[in-house]
């Protein structure tokens with residue numbers, strides 16, 4: 001197991017794959033194709049932690065707060081105490097101020113990276129968050145372009161979150177939904193951890209599988225693991241764990 005302190009995800013089967021959880025203060029990428037379940041998986045991790053008293057913030061850059069909550073409730077209809085946990089601010093869902101309104105603002109001046117970082121920083125401080133979800137980095141990439149500025153900005157954001165002592169999950173588009181044709185983009189190297197969600201095409205249906213690519217500072221299962229999204233949360237079929 002090692003001595004690294006971990007934050008359990010609470011997701012059925014995932015902590016076994018992570019040998020206990022996400023190493024504390026890891027900045028992790030959760031990458032997958034459209035509809036793979038990135039938003040739902042990261043949200044469930046916040047929900048499970050809120051239930052045991054760990055506060056967090058979910059920062060949606062693609063959807064507004066009511067839409068996030070509606071989609072989560074629709075998928076996870078058995079999360080009865082979700083509204084209470086949101087109301088009591090154990091899970092803060094907040095799209096931030098003007099710099100983070102990536103979809104709405106046309107004035108690129110507002111996208112100054114300093115503004116983005118300081119807005120994220122103040123969201124984290126509002127409820128003393130221990131876990132942060134940014135959904136998604138693809139939105140930031142859209143704004144900053146696939147330039148060295150984007151890479152530098154992301155590195156800056158990652159080091160700010162490290163300094164704030166939080167564990168973060170950044171969702172991202174996977175360059176390919178198929179594992180075999182995957183080319184790793186720069187994000188895969190910047191982050192401490194990477195979890196990929198694949199939709200693997202069979203002849204007449206797609207199978208959903210996830211894989212932990214890396215967690216800095218800890219070992220993890222290398223197994224490609226099937227998952228289902230159910231009303232009571234994600235279910236992983238972890239039979240192959242070594």
Ligand SMILES: Nc1ncnc2c1ncn2[C@@H]1O[C@H](COP(=O)(O)OP(=O)(O)OP(=O)(O)O)[C@@H](O)[C@H]1O
Nearest residue numbers: 032033034035036037038039040041074075229230
């Ligand atoms: N009520 C439900 N029951 C079961 N599965 C559901 C339900 N609602 C949504 N899903 C599954 O969850 C997926 C959407 O999950 P989510 O929004 O987390 O995906 P995503 O990876 O964030 O997508 P995007 O790339 O669009 O942001 C759907 O494609 C569907 O497979």
Ligand SMILES: [Mg+2]
Nearest residue numbers: 038039040135
């Ligand atoms: Mg999403």
